[in-house]
Amino acid sequence: MVFAVTRVIFIPQGEMVAFGALTYALLEAGQLPGTVWLLLCFGVAAFAFDLVAALRARAGAGPILKAAAVDLVVPGLAVAAAMAIAGGGYGTTMHAAITLALITPLGPLLYKLAFRPIASASVLTLLITAVGVHLALVGLGLAVFGAEGLRAPAMSELSVELGPLLVSGQTIAVYLLAAISILALWLFFERTLWGKALRATAVNRLGARLVGIRTSFAGSLAFALAALVGALSGVLIAPMTTIYYDTGFLIGLKGFVAAIIGGLASHPVTALAALAVGSIESLASFFASDLKEIVVFSLIIPVLVWRSLTETHVEEED
Known part of the structure; x- marks a missing residue:
């Protein structure tokens, strides 16, 4: 929003x-x-x-x-x-x-x-x-x-x-x-x-x-x-x-990952994406706790590549 x-x-x-x-x-x-x-x-x-x-x-x-x-x-x-x-x-x-x-x-x-x-x-x-x-x-x-x-x-x-x-x-x-x-x-x-x-x-x-x-x-x-x-x-x-006092940094970054997956447009889709991010983080902490943050933030890479290849690019409004 x-x-x-x-x-x-x-x-x-x-x-x-x-x-x-x-x-x-x-x-x-x-x-x-x-x-x-x-x-x-x-x-x-x-x-x-x-x-x-x-x-x-x-x-x-x-x-x-x-x-x-x-x-x-x-x-x-x-x-x-x-x-x-x-x-x-x-x-x-x-x-x-x-x-x-x-x-x-x-x-x-x-x-x-x-x-x-x-x-x-x-x-x-x-x-x-x-x-x-x-x-x-x-x-x-x-x-x-x-x-x-x-x-x-x-x-x-x-x-x-x-x-x-x-x-x-x-x-x-x-x-x-x-x-x-x-x-x-x-x-x-x-x-x-x-x-x-x-x-x-x-x-x-x-x-x-x-x-x-x-x-x-x-x-x-x-x-x-x-x-x-x-x-x-x-x-x-x-x-x-x-x-x-600094916990908000990681919260904001993970929320940003969910918002990107949701397309920065839809509240319900972003909420579902946040659930997916949280579930993947929990699984990652169980199987490889040292790499859980890397796994979460790596989720954004395929999403950005897919959106870049499938969506129309427009010039920024002046």
Whole structure:
């Protein structure tokens, strides 16, 4: 979705997952996560960008107030909510909701700071920028979360026997919420005005601008949805494995492999590709644990060769 709308291969998607997991784990442990300070700093920096742009354009008070609401008030409310419930023992549902509220605004703020100023640049330039943002977020993650890994307690003690398999409630929640997310995204893109605006921007940015769609808003919305999905993924995997500040790198790379197999276009096909990648990684870790990462990343080579030979090549839009 992010690539189709903005032409950005969003490598920092893995950081959204890792930050979501770490934030949720800290809230479950009764601590205030460092995400609140990260979000506040990003909001202040984004408001400074918008303020300078408004002053240069002599736009008046309206755009400045709007920028303050988006860059300062929305993150401030999320931070205030996190401070209010941290350590209060409000339960898993509230902690998960606060995690989503803290991570989701990071997406559009990142887009505003790093990608919107160069939105018309080439895909290669945007990719290099995405790599730089990823490296910056890894460093910031070390600063705000520390070097030690975190793991949240299980959301449920439920376990179900399916033949020889013992399936935990956490695993069931992963599959269930993944299916709900795919359905929700389909309804969003098919039934809502904002979703149709994103689709129009993905098909033709120039045409979308000509019919009155603000492509900058479409980019912010795409990044917000990506951050939301990443945060939800982090909440789901936090009780299943220990997450470190740099865990998002491998998560993002494996997700990228699945997205390439899915053609960077279809949510259901990408989800099936992700299941295939995970299954192959599990088999590889059983037969050759030292080579499991190589096996996973080698999957992308035949897919790229096949797509290069079978699909029509088009020039990049100016």
